[in-house]
Amino acid sequence: MASVATQDELGTRVEDALRQRFAERSSAAENYGEPFAALWRAAAAHAMGGKMIRPRLLLDAHRALSASGSEVDQTAAIEIAAEVELLHYAFLLHDDVIDGDLVRRRQPNLIGTLAASTGRAREDSELHWARSSAILMGDLLLATSVLGFARARVSTAARLRLLDLIEHTIVETVAGEHIDVGLGDGIIEPDLRTILEMSTYKTATYSFSLPLRAAAILAGASTELEDDLAAIGRHLGLAFQLQDDLLCVFGDHEVHGKDAFSDLREGKETAIIAYARMTTAWPHIRQHFGSTMLDEHEAVRIREHLRDCGAERFVQGLVADELAAASAVAVDIESAHIVSGDVIDSIRTLIARIEGRAS
């Protein structure tokens, strides 16, 4: 269909929509003085740096699910895709505040940038200013995202479904983050089941289920198909997070871009660690796990223990299970003949892409 934009064009239109939104906000922020306008500009620079995984997932699924592909439908999908990316960035900001992080993917994050930019206050004031600004910007983007869902130019029925979706997504993501904080602070026990639930809530729900479900609603799909896509999103999202955990410890740091062994240094409670805790290797790992002074040599030894005790293999097995579970739901959808072959192909491509990822 000549009227349907290609996926690359759609991706560019999401970036354009985000850029425009930030430009409008930065400009309106000038009414409240230069520091507030500067905060908006800094947030825009950081928010635009992502890989846009979630908007792209939404637009891919929406194209596969849409019968017509009319211009109006695409516009609503692009708008909602931009809101999903804003929500992602709002979560990242509050996550960084909670974790005390100043760096993301080897670059200063918004907090690190703001703390370095004042140049005239004492160091503790700079950090307080930067962290408080990140809390406030997270609030603004969270509200903006929800308002974007509320203003979607779709039917009343679709709008109410979108509102239920964004509400469920925020509650579940925050619940996952809350469990994650409890694990880190020693308030919640780090058993395997809790960690898998936490990862599903904190990552899979908003990064995978949300874009797929939003696409379904915008394409006018049934609630049954939306539920099936939510399940596929949960399985893929959990697989994705478990792969992230594997990559951080066992992957090629030059390729995936995260700090080498940062999870081990931070004492992050992952499925790998939860498995290792149940083995005789744990006393050897525990010694250095969570030490901010962990050097390369000790980290490599922990990695060997994690491999030898079977933790790597176990989590690889979990990834395979989750991908298989996603495929099984796709087969169910296919055999029920409720969607076109395009949708099944699109899901299979997505599963294959996650299966083969190295970064």
Place this chain on the structure above:
Amino acid sequence: MASVATQDELGTRVEDALRQRFAERSSAAENYGEPFAALWRAAAAHAMGGKMIRPRLLLDAHRALSASGSEVDQTAAIEIAAEVELLHYAFLLHDDVIDGDLVRRRQPNLIGTLAASTGRAREDSELHWARSSAILMGDLLLATSVLGFARARVSTAARLRLLDLIEHTIVETVAGEHIDVGLGDGIIEPDLRTILEMSTYKTATYSFSLPLRAAAILAGASTELEDDLAAIGRHLGLAFQLQDDLLCVFGDHEVHGKDAFSDLREGKETAIIAYARMTTAWPHIRQHFGSTMLDEHEAVRIREHLRDCGAERFVQGLVADELAAASAVAVDIESAHIVSGDVIDSIRTLIARIEGRAS
């Protein structure tokens, strides 16, 4: 009209609406484990303890503005009044995180309560857990409030006006809080104009203009009247905040319930201080201003300096000016004959109440 509930009944209905909302959330939160459910229960206990100034203002104004007073209109007003109170509590939570406060009105706030309740982690972990939980609960309540505005069962035109209102309110309140943080951290200069703008943005917009404007929209009032009520809200809200500043330093602490001299101890940049900075009394005040060790004797001496240098009288003058400005807008509305006498009476009662407050 026999069908119209009294204001006390309406106040009770707002409390009931809030109680029901928290009960539903606490119950749904159990799906995510006991700590998350406990967080909701604790938030409910703290959020229900307020004086409900904002919902009552909304309902008073709505009654005065409503021609019909039909049951449907009242239900929407009660729902939105509950959302306004949730927004207030969301702002308080993030405010307490940013200020590092564990106490509000001499009682442990949510952070203080949560930090004391774990009973098994190290002290710094407890505080991290409590503060992170408050960030996350603030996010949940902020999103809930916006969603409540989005789901209001009113006409499409009224719904879009409500969405614009809540967006403007959140941006302006956050901008005010951002300026307040910048003042505290020494990033923004504490001149009088900046402090008056900050107080208007941070307090007046959501505490006074929001309830009055929401009432206008729900009662089907014109955008012109809504704008006039917004202006009245700004004047009254600034007067209210300036009175708060005066009460904290010069008021009877047994009556208003705030910690005696807490603003002086925290080094809070208020209009009183901004005026004093411009006088020859400042060197005497600066010595002890912002000292956490400030004792009763030193505080009383600062108070005398603030009185002698004319800061008290100056800020009392500002309060009178703002109340007069609110009255002037009310006179304009009255002479334009665009509302009933009920509305003017209601505004005059409100102005008189703020004029005479001691707590």
